[in-house]
Amino acid sequence: MYLIIGASLAGAKAAQTLREEGYTGRLVMVGEETVRPYERPPLSKGYLSGKEPQEKAFVHDAGWYSEHDVELILGRRATHLDTAAHTVTLDGVDELHYEKLLLATGSRVRTLDLPGMDNHGIRYLRTMDEAEALLASLRTGATWW
Numbered sequence: 847m848y849l850i851i852g853a854s855l856a857g858a859k860a861a862q863t864l865r866e867e868g869y870t871g872r873l874v875m876v877g878e879e880t881v882r883p884y885e886r887p888p889l890s891k892g893y894l895s896g897k898e899p900q901e902k903a904f905v906h907d908a909g910w911y912s913e914h915d916v917e918l919i920l921g922r923r924a925t926h927l928d929t930a931a932h933t934v935t936l937d938g939v940d941e942l943h944y945e946k947l948l949l950a951t952g953s954r955v956r957t958l959d960l961p962g963m964d965n966h967g968i969r970y971l972r973t974m975d976e977a978e979a980l981l982a983s984l985r986t987g988a989t990w991w
């Protein structure tokens with residue numbers, strides 16, 4: 847089994863390339879976010895301005911994964927890697943055995959440790975959920991501070 851940890855742009859494109867280049871074995875992608883892989887640039891551009899639907903941000907159509915026999919395990923976090931045993935543990939519980947492993951875990955938001963950062967209205971923008979919440983606030987003209 848080819849296991850990809852990180853279900854975002856890099857992971858989804860790697861899965862696509864594997865299939866395009868003839869890999870026919872079991873292909874599993876694990877991501878801690880609960881939505882299928884999407885691109886982040888629209889979150890601060892077309893989607894946030896309300897000009898583009900959320901659907902445009904997704905790397906592939908919802909059906910692409912089953913059509914290409916790519917198993918998506920979403921909402922699960924890889925918490926342990928044992929390279930000797932070739933296993934990855936999800937959420938400290940379930941163990942997946944892999945032959946090949948790709949870590950496509952990207953980056954994470956760097957929070958600021960400054961006075962006032964716990965005030966209501968301080969927002970970070972990295973995920974689709976955060977973009978959705980920000981857009982909703984912009985639409986209602988909410989005051990955040």
Ligand SMILES: Cc1cc2nc3c(=O)[nH]c(=O)nc-3n(C[C@H](O)[C@H](O)[C@H](O)COP(=O)(O)OP(=O)(O)OC[C@H]3O[C@@H](n4cnc5c(N)ncnc54)[C@H](O)[C@@H]3O)c2cc1C
Pocket residue numbers: 851852853854855856857876877878879885886887888889890922923924925950951952953954971972973
């Ligand atoms: C708002 C915004 C706007 C951007 N605009 C631009 C732009 O205009 N131009 C540009 O070039 N770049 C832009 N970027 C940067 C670009 O989005 C990133 O370079 C790109 O997302 C990197 O993709 P990735 O798949 O490597 O990693 P990421 O997008 O970081 O995805 C990694 C995924 O792995 C998951 N993950 C991490 N650890 C684990 C784990 N242990 N178990 C399971 N899953 C895990 C994460 O939840 C995440 O979904 C922007 C980024 C943001 C946030």
